Amino acid sequence: MPPFSDTPVFDGHNDVLLRLRRSGKADPAKAFLDGENEGHIDLPRAREGGFAGGLCALYVPSPSYEKDADGNMPTPAQPDALNETMAMARLLFEIERRSAGDVTVCRTAADIRNAIAKGSFAAVFHIEGAEAIGADLDALYVLHQAGLRTLGPVWSRPNIFAFGVPFRFPSSPDIGPGLTDTGKALIRACNDLKIMIDLSHMNEKGFWDIAAISDAPLVASHSNVQALCQHSRNATDRQLDAIGETNGLIGINFGVLFLNKDGIKDPAIGVEPLIDHIDYVANRIGIDHIALGSDFDGTTIATALKDCRGVRLIVDRLKARGYDDAAIAKVTHENWIRVLGATWGA
Numbered sequence: 001m002p003p004f005s006d007t008p009v010f011d012g013h014n015d016v017l018l019r020l021r022r023s024g025k026a027d028p029a030k031a032f033l034d035g036e037n038e039g040h041i042d043l044p045r046a047r048e049g050g051f052a053g054g055l056c057a058l059y060v061p062s063p064s065y066e067k068d069a070d071g072n073m074p075t076p077a078q079p080d081a082l083n084e085t086m087a088m089a090r091l092l093f094e095i096e097r098r099s100a101g102d103v104t105v106c107r108t109a110a111d112i113r114n115a116i117a118k119g120s121f122a123a124v125f126h127i128e129g130a131e132a133i134g135a136d137l138d139a140l141y142v143l144h145q146a147g148l149r150t151l152g153p154v155w156s157r158p159n160i161f162a163f164g165v166p167f168r169f170p171s172s173p174d175i176g177p178g179l180t181d182t183g184k185a186l187i188r189a190c191n192d193l194k195i196m197i198d199l200s201h202m203n204e205k206g207f208w209d210i211a212a213i214s215d216a217p218l219v220a221s222h223s224n225v226q227a228l229c230q231h232s233r234n235a236t237d238r239q240l241d242a243i244g245e246t247n248g249l250i251g252i253n254f255g256v257l258f259l260n261k262d263g264i265k266d267p268a269i270g271v272e273p274l275i276d277h278i279d280y281v282a283n284r285i286g287i288d289h290i291a292l293g294s295d296f297d298g299t300t301i302a303t304a305l306k307d308c309r310g311v312r313l314i315v316d317r318l319k320a321r322g323y324d325d326a327a328i329a330k331v332t333h334e335n336w337i338r339v340l341g342a343t344w345g346a
């Protein structure tokens with residue numbers, strides 16, 4: 001296969017595995033590999049759009065949508081979450097196995113570079129919400145051996161490790177307490193194993209607890225800017241500064257809910273608000289600390305982007321705003337590969 005594009009996009013968050021699992025299709029791996037024109041990502045559209053890969057989330061949905069008084073959905077029980085995680089991991093590896101080299105589950109930064117260079121979709125095994133892992137952390141060690149390289153301790157709900165930030169607007173991310181003792185042990189284990197810790201969905205106290213403990217760059221894989229959209233999922237200026245100071249990054253989420261200053265889910269907002277969030281981070285903490293975290297197949301995106309091929313529009317708009325080729329390469333893939341390589345030590 002030819003390389004993806006002269007400006008490949010490596011992205012910080014997608015939920016394609018969740019979409020495929022939920023689709024009820026008899027052969028979801030085939031649907032991804034052959035393409036089906038549903039949702040945001042499949043392999044033919046990724047190739048067409050130069051969408052070269054990214055962090056593929058294994059996320060276990062809540063057992064019901066009924067929210068408690070704090071606005072949290074219920075947390076899955078650990079055995080159920082582990083079962084579902086196994087099923088999603090199997091799907092990821094089945095996609096790789098049946099792709100004849102067109103999809104690679106990457107474990108090092110070199111794997112990512114090599115995959116993109118030969119036109120193989122570069123997937124990273126990511127867990128969003130660590131409910132599958134018990135307090136003994138046994139599953140963390142086994143999942144790491146299987147290829148797990150990045151982990152968000154929480155989705156937007158509480159678990160034994162920490163308190164995910166509920167979805168609120170307008171609201172700061174400062175909702176609820178910080179890490180539990182088990183959560184602190186999880187962070188230390190991730191540092192030992194060189195698993196990237198993802199701060200998206202963490203509340204503010206949890207963020208600062210991790211900043212105090214972790215020896216890795218601080219990363220929010222799919223979050224936006226509080227100063228432009230006062231959603232609880234978005235980062236404050238202080239959080240952005242900490243991300244910059246640790247040589248980390250923030251991946252801008254394409255979800256209209258996290259972009260729109262009015263907090264309205266409006267798919268007609270176009271592409272410019274997304275570029276505004278990129279611009280804000282680049283101006284505040286520098287071009288080395290801003291990247292993409294689309295949330296494809298996990299959120300409502302601007303109609304103008306349509307699906308993963310829409311990343312070409314983002315590249316065009318960055319050029320129109322005066323970003324040169326080197327800056328665009330950083331935003332679209334270089335920053336992610338640098339930060340992952342620094343965290344993984346390879």
Ligand SMILES: [Zn+2]
Nearest residue numbers: 128200201222
């Ligand atoms: Zn998410």
